[in-house]
Structure formats: C-alpha cells, structure tokens
Amino acid sequence: MVSLRVMLVFCGALIICNANSNCPKIKTRSKWGGKTAISIEYQNIPVQYVIIHHTVTSKCGTFATCSQQVANIQHYHMHDLGWSDIGLNFLIGNDGNVYEGAGWNKVGAHTLGYNRKSIGIAFIGDFSDELPSEKALQAAKSLLACGVSNGYLARNYRLLGARQVISTESPGLELYGEIQDWDNWVPKP
Template identity: 40%
Template sequence: MSFVHHSSGSHCYTLDDCSAVVRAIQRMHMDSNGWDDIGYNFLVGEDGRVYEGRGWTTLPAHSPVYNYFSHGTCIMGDYMTAAPEEGYIIPDYELFGHRDGRCTDCPGDVLYSIIQTWPHYSFREIPIIC
C-alpha cells in the first residue's frame, strides 16, 4: 500500500532548490510535528529526482494508522489547481491519495484526479482516519 502526498508548498526545479525544499519539510516535520525525521519515505521534485526521506526500511509518519503497512511519497509543490510539470510519476503498486485514508485535501484536487487514472490506483475503500 502506498500513499501519494503533495507538500502544498514551494515547487522546485533544480537540485539546489529541491534539496532546500526537502530540508524545509524535514525541519517542519521535526520542529512543528515533533517527529524524529521527515515523515515521508520518498519525495519527488519537478527536477525529475527522487529524494530519500525515511527510505524503504524505516517506519514512516505520513498517515496515522496506515504507517505500519504503507509507504508515503510526497510530490513537492502545491497541486490544488495545477498538475506536476514533468509527468514522469508512474506507479507500479496499489496506490492511494492521502485523502483516501485521512481527512485532508492532500494531494491536491488536480493531482488526485490524475492519480485516479493511473493503472494501479486503488478504488478500494479504506477507513478514513480524521
């Protein structure tokens, strides 16, 4: 099981800019949320790179209850009214939007509509935790 998030923050298009956004998200997760580290397993920038958060083997902190048996990937940027520019995000697993399991607008209306068209998006209903 995997959840797609958006950072609802700054977009980034270069290694330097995306690295700075990852560090800002990490600071926010640690300072504001009180987590040990960034909550996501991976983050994707519009520079075409995947940035490692907690990686594959460390328990994430992206969707309470689901953290124990899922991975969280954050697409950096705000996708409430626009889609990611590169279009390279292709899943090969059971995929959910963050809002499928949590009371949130994440991963943004436009990105959510897009991921629902991907071959492995799951329309299976799962409990929504608020």
C-alpha cells in the same frame, strides 16, 4: 538478460538490491543535506499500500531549490512537530528527481493509520490547480516500478491519495485526478 539479485540482512531488516533495475536516480539524504534520524522503525516488506501526498509548499524546479525544500520539510517535522525524522518515505520535485526521505522499508509518519503498512510519496508543491511536471510524474511511476521489482512493494500494492484515508485535501485535486489513471489505484482501501 538475467537479473542479479542480492539479499542482505541489516539491523534485522531484509534489504533487496537488484543490479539490473530500472530505478530512477534517488537523491540520497547525504546529497540533499538530510539530518540523521533520531530513531528508525523498520516495516515488513513487501508493503501493501502507497499513499500519494503533496507538500503544499512552493514548487521547485532545480536540485538546489528542491534540496532546500526537502531540508525545510525535515526541519519542520523534526523540530516543530517533534518527530524522529522526516515523515515521508520519498519526495519528488518538478526537476524530476526523487529525494530520499525515510526511504524504503522504514515506517514514516505521513498517514495516520497507514504508516506501518505503506510508503508515503509526496510531490513538492501544491497541486490543487495544476499537475506536477511530466518529469515528476514519470519519476514517481518509475519509483513505483522500482519498488515492485526490488521487492519493497507488493506486486498488487494499492495506490491511494491521502484524501481517501484521512481528512485532508492532499494530494490536491489535479494530482488526485491524475493518479486515478495510474496502475494499482483503488477507489477504496
């Protein structure tokens, strides 16, 4: 099967779309009630790093509860911290959905020192003592494969837990142990 690849230039950023990609369904900002970013900074693609986080909030298992959690996180980032948008590029709920944060090829505010060269993905909940649902883990792996197949992530991107590069317990002990078995995980940045 031939893959149809379309390349667009929008606001000075290269956007690549594959018509035949195996990407997960991504709940866009408009679907979960996201606010418009105050400002957007585009990053060069393909991105070299993916940083995995957890939100240390309640877990969510339905579209309604996950959407509310993502909206609450955006509100905290924008209103309490004074950021221009939600800091994460994507969030993943135990419902198995991927929620668009800043999205592909945009600089997030998730990992000091890595924001301009990484995509930040957070699992919604606290994963210190347990793993996210199997649906959530599979959604994350699908999102990573999607990023590579669409040119957003370098084929040899480096996967890290946030604790590897900043002083944090994120993505939680259980989830950190899990991602060490994933493709592209590296012990050192």
